[in-house]
Amino acid sequence: MLIMKFGGTSVENAAAMHNVASIVKQHQHRKPFVVISAIAQATNLLTSIGTNAALGNMSVVQENIATFISKHVSIIEEGISSPQTQRRLKETVANVQQDLERLSQGIFFLRELSPRSLDALCVFGEYLSSLCVHEIFLEQEIPGVWLDAKKFMLTDNNFTSASPRLDEVQKRLQNILHNVEKENPIFVTQGFIGATEEGIPTTMGRESSDFTAAVLGSVLNADEIQIWTDVDGFFTADPRVIPTAKLIPHLSYAEALELADRGAKVLHPKTMLPIAEKNLPLLIRNSKNPTSAGTSVSSSRNEFATAVGVTLKNNIAIVSLIPFEQKNFSLLTEILAGILAEHKRTPLFHSAGERAHLFGFEGGKISDSFIQAFREIGSVTLVEKKSLLTIVGNNIFQSPSVVMRFMKSLADTQLHYMTMSAHRLSLAAVVNEEDALRSMVAIHKEFFEQ
Ligand code: ASP
């Protein structure tokens, strides 16, 4: 079995969905199991419906619902030829419109958007896109069978970032697949969404359709997972920022995870765990450029001792702490872990010693109450709005020259911190945001343009 996941831009309109059908057809002999994202921007619209309803901006809510609905109506009108199918799908879309209106009214009256309500809204994106793709498959004579992910993707009730229970997902899915009567079915389902034991809809985090593909690959023991997106694969740097960046033909699981974690937006970092655990081959492909071979990811390692890519993350904050009095190391660490948990903060990097701790965080402002909690223990320094530049590679520490060349490219840049990942897969520097681009260009030149 082959898992094929198509992202939002790969299903953005009727033409894109037809393109998906033709790609799936080419792989039909490998029994594809197809995972579909919401059409491009749909999840943003649904999220905006929720936040604006809670703020009382009902005119924005109405606009968002209208845009969401009309995008799907256009797909149905342009992508489906049978009038009966069109009518049936339009009825479903009208029902969704009613549901969105009711949900947003509820949120509006309460002026509160809980994670559970947000999930209740967000599941409609993948629901409609997967239904449209399924009907297009049938019209293209692909024996599609639509599966409701809520029926098998059992998750906990950690709404907006729920985790699936793999053993139960496997059991439910096998049971469902077992009872399908169609011959050589091509299953089509939704990424991103699941449901609790009680059947309440959940989502597994933004961009987590990749993760759905990984989970399905794992529980179905797929022989390959293909993530079809709108870029050719992983690049030596973000090609939108560095036009000379080159496609990376192969990565190890660890390298792909590290690149994703450090800012390469090709893949959701969570994706890699279930895939690596089962040693399943992963392929990134571009639905808009299907002749490109893409990037393959597997357990086989690149043996050359150099970097495979450089990434950039903005909006980095560093918090360092020197305790007022010398505390036992494990006690201090425990107190700090408590503060992090209470403020729901996970550091991107952390350096710890008996006399000082330093944390690097990404995204958003560090709250005053968080800093205050640190201030009760020691003296605190906070630097915000910095950038993290990372080079990644299995063997970058095998020869000192990689570190030297990295430092050389940063020679005239103010460094705020440097860190090497604990699993020795990456080396990173924290620099001023205004220096980040120039430094990235220098690093890329040094490693990938010689
Ligand atoms: N539709 C969801 C999102 O935009 C999930 C995904 O596309 O992976 O976050």
Ligand code: MG
């Ligand atoms: Mg996506």
